[in-house]
Amino acid sequence: MEYPITGACQCGQVTYELQKAPLKVLACHCTECQKLSTSPFSVTAIVDASTIQFNGQLKEWGRLAESGNRNHAMFCPDCGNRIYHFNPDEPSTVKLKLKPINLQDDAVFKPQAHVWVSEKVEWFDIPDDVMVFGKQP
Secondary structure (H helix, E strand, O other), X not given: OOOOEXXXXXXXXXXXXXXXXXXXXXXXXXXXXXXXXXXXXXXXXXXXHHHEEEEOOOEEEEEEOOOOOEEEEEEOOOOOOEEEEEEOOEEEEEEXXXXXXXXXXXXXXXXXXXXXXXXOOOOOOOOOOOEEOOOOO
16 A cells, blocks of 8 residues: 555545554444444544644534543534544544545455444344454453
């Protein structure tokens, strides 16, 4: 994989440039991520905040997670695409939600672990070659 790689929301108003590979990639099966992604799970790339740059206007929304951590989301105010999540108390990482498209090698965003499988939809089968956690590791 050659860096930087770029991504954009559906309308193109928000863009980003990622300089290095994610620290890790997780598939989250919690019901909040099911709502967010309108699918059985949401893929999150944990990225060192110093290795990504966002451009464009973003809107913020936040909630308190079950763990007690603050979970804030940044999204495009025009098309509504979720761009990333972050914990204001831990600004060193961002949880990238919006994946780039048309990559020659998209394996960089393949989940290394599935979390919150205690809330997984019954009909989705998790691959055998990844770590699985009932809740947050």
